[in-house]
Amino acid sequence: MDARNTLPIAVIGAGPIGLAAAVHLLERGLEPVIFEAGPTAGAAIERWRHIRLFSPWRFNLDAAAVRLLDPTGWEPPRLTALPYGGELIDEYLAPLAALPAIGSRLKTGARVVAVTRAGLDKTHVRGRDTTPFIVRVEHNGGEVRDHTVAAVIDASGTWSARNPLGTSGLPAIGEDTAVDRISSPLPDVLGRERESFAGRRVLVVGAGHSAVNTLINLAELAKDEPGIRILWAVRGASAEKAYGGGDADGLPARGQLGGKLRRLVEAGTVELHTGFGISTLKSLDTHVSVEAADGRTLEADVVVPCTGFRPDLEILRELRLNLDPAVEAPVELGPLIDPEFHSCGTVPPHGARVLAHPEKDFYIVGMKSYGRAPTFLLATGYEQVRSVAAALAGDQAAADVVQLELPETGVCSTDAGTSCDTPAADTTASVEIGCCAAPEPVLVGFPTGLSHGRSGAL
Template identity: 50%
Template sequence: MSEQKLPVVVIGAGPVGLAAAAHLVQRGIEPLVLEAGADAGSAVREWSHIRLFSTWSEVVDPAAEKLLAPTGWTAPDGATYPSGGDWAADYLQPLADVLGDKVRFGARVTGVSRLGRDRVVDAGREQQPFTIHVLNADGSEERITARAVIDASGTWTTPSPIGGDGLPALGERSAADRISYRVPDLKDPAVQARYAGKRTAVIGSGASAFTALAYLADLAKDAPGTHAVWVLRRGIGGSTFGGGEADELPARGALGLAAKAAVGNGYASAATSFRTSVVEQAGGQLVLEAEGGDRLDPVDEAIVLTGFRPDLSFLSELRLGLDERLQAPTELAPLIDPNQHSCGTVYPHGVKELSHPEQGVYLVGMKSYGRAPTFLAMTGYEQVRSIAASLAGDQEAAERVELTLPETGVCGGAGLFDEPDAAESEGGGCCAAPTTVQIGVGAPATSGGC
């Protein structure tokens, strides 16, 4: 079969993966979306209780909307904010339904390579199509041949650990029954019972940590004794709670203010410049110990929201060009590196910044950002628009920027996710002795910071 007649395989039927398929269809290119889960947006459904800080108008891809319009699909009110559950049920699943047999569920990608070539072989490499190894839900295996691969599998399945060195803290695995790596749904009575009246450590500094702090503060109003210990690896400064009213995404700014209120009203205390190295179990509780030996008072539970990282294991036979720090594409990394860019927007980018030495393979969406904490859905939609244009041979459109991003209004590396994938960025922080502080709402937050 001519390589041009082969499909473009898209890995993942989340927001960006389905948008990629829509753009490919619009360009007359056949997509095949492989989704490990049973439904569209399977990862999004796992945080269905969390409301996005982008409005509906900012999380519906234009090409996808054009596919949906003839079906009688009615776009939600563009000025309102969907929850993860709304996003999946009212947009992602209808979009997958329109795409029909172009989307396959229960299809887990276990490997991607060049047909007949491992990563060592040069001879005839770029003339070979890609081969995608798939494990189906019924246990059967198959091989699919493709002209290009767009990996939109995200980072949801690979949360970062408690350990300040990027590895699990000593004792973290054995304490797994008391540790969660997701923002809990405290409207669920069973989940609520786990945290009500308890002391909970919330580890992380981004949007997910803000959300958890706000949720626990609400629970504390009805369940006396509920208290959060907010554990940060850096000090507290003026940017700790995000952009507030200066944020052009108002709901994101409000989220940081809600977290600030949780601390200021006494529902949470902050342990700053604390890099956990040990999780000790003592008397049915957990004690966190920092690298220097400092220890926090015991807690009953821990919610670890230190970010996510890309799973690159099934891409090991491809020649990827990845930044050594962020695990993001080499040309994209300088634009999103929190060590260098703690304020402002991320410049919209496309196929040029997302290309690899292995031509025809692209990491998009959350996965393209590696460990960086600044991803927005709009960014992913622009990425796949550009890639689809390039695959169609329309280089002028591929290089054209068709997106204006809102100013973040955030400095210091706070997490800026549409999806609850907050990362523990080091941008804007500084080192100080570990300390636990109380912060007043509206007062300068300077203890342990810069």
């Protein structure tokens, strides 16, 4: 894209990666406009502000954002500490969004409903690469407006599109009508949503660290609320992957989680049901009946869907995308992040060339760029947007020089459903640990679960 273009560049999403994209564009002399569906920056992370990350602060800060914050008197956090989601917002994202350079370009309560080329649907070719984009946005109050922009960076994450509870990638029969019995993917069991779980039969579905977090928190709640019955359903034949590597785990905080959950299962505090592929949810007057494909049935008052996330591609329907058929990431990135073969520590650094689509000057970044794969890191996303900003500014040489040093992280790969940026349960660990940590935790490294992995990222 010609850096002299007078049109702004749309950034979809004001999470960590979206805000970093805006800062890198500003450093390149380009004009961003940021559309955030929520009421504030980091709105998706706000849903799991009670969760602590696996990764320390030093992996969660973007260098360009820090350069913008430093002259303002901003106090950087202790780089070896493990932040909660709320701290990620309060100590980093909120101060960044409040800066005039960002705040004046941030539109909150602005949900992007479609992206296309001005006057062209995806079937038209002539002049496509030089035609501006139209970003259709539903603003607060229901007003819908079209915004004309020179390029689009989609950093909207995956928090809004969780995987279904059913098998084969489909919702279980009756899942849509049981929504009143299904919680959010990372409920605040010990805080804001405590009353929804006290004295209830709670079924947690999934084998990733979102499930692990929730189960451990439910066990804590059960100490004060003895009427709780905690059920855990996993599709696999065992829960070993959810328990992780224990003392051998490259991420100590994560290893502690798995060991704690194993002890809760062995003590009978958590009732584990393996090989439980959900086929049907039947809404009854007082609860929901959850039936497995083999005929087994569990009765629950609340179901927690720790089943992972997938990208919402509907808003991009009129764009020419080239996506990996398995993980729904950009086609060149897909084989590099397939969770069956790669972990967050083995995915090579990548930038604009790998993220490019046939649609010129359009990029998906952050957790959404990883599609259904769970191994996304905030640090990876920051390098993505640095490269993309350079490419949009016409500096292809800088865009092509991608660097990202990540330490080894033990059993970070194929962990049955958790992003490397997945939130961790509360722990007092404050050690210098590896790479892992909305949504986008995600989530942001985000939480994931049952089938392939998470969050989102963030």
